């Protein structure tokens with residue numbers, strides 16, 4: 248899937264270094280090296296607005312991914328994972344967490360950014376018993392994702408679908424709810440939804456300025472209230488502690504510094 252690529256347009260492979268990209272700005276927040284001056288510039292502008300809470304939120308979000316993935320692999324014993332909006336590889340990646348619990352776990356990663364495709368080989372080094380694959384696709388095209396993922400995942404069995412720090416890049420009018428509904432409908436009972444997304448509930452002024460800075464860089468960002476995030480989980484059974492700032496979802500270590508984390512996270516099972 249990764250490089251079969253006949254169906255991947257050339258434009259999907261072009262790394263545009265003239266404007267910031269969400270995956271690369273996030274990489275900068277995490278201290279990665281796979282970003283460009285234009286990404287660092289936006290990252291620094293956001294950090295100047297919010298006093299450094301965006302890098303802290305990125306680290307807290309990554310830790311949420313690790314805890315949620317481990318909980319699903321260990322608890323309900325889910326062996327299949329579909330991670331959409333994967334980001335630039337950052338160790339440990341989701342498949343490494345899942346396969347450390349379930350060595351034969353099958354994992355499909357999806358992102359629409361060419362920089363993630365360029366680094367996808369790091370996502371494909373898993374256990375010999377398991378499978379990892381990468382699909383270059385847009386979350387707003389869930390039918391294509393499901394079709395491609397079905398080459399690796401058995402949708403007749405439980406799958407953990409993760410949409411982690413993805414949906415704030417997709418406005419409601421751009422199909423955020425439709426894509427979640429379509430993906431969740433395709434999942435078997437016992438499957439899970441892991442989701443985190445930005446909120447302005449705690450730091451409204453900083454988040455408003457951050458959204459404006461991203462918009463100036465040509466990137467759409469959407470903040471959602473607790474109730475709006477809850478709507479993504481309609482029909483699903485939320486696991487404890489429900490929808491909370493990602494740093495408060497079953498924390499294992501003390502929070503990194505004071506202050507709120509402006510990302511809600513939650514994990515739910517499909518009945």
Ligand SMILES: C[S@@+](CC[C@H](N)C(=O)[O-])C[C@H]1O[C@@H](n2cnc3c(N)ncnc32)[C@H](O)[C@@H]1O
Pocket residue numbers: 269270273308309312331332333334335357358359360363384385386387410411412413416417
């Ligand atoms: C903030 S990063 C999150 C990475 C990872 N999920 C994590 O939480 O650590 C968001 C990712 O979503 C991807 N993304 C944004 N919009 C997307 C879309 N419409 N389709 C697929 N991926 C998208 C970006 O390219 C980026 O890699």
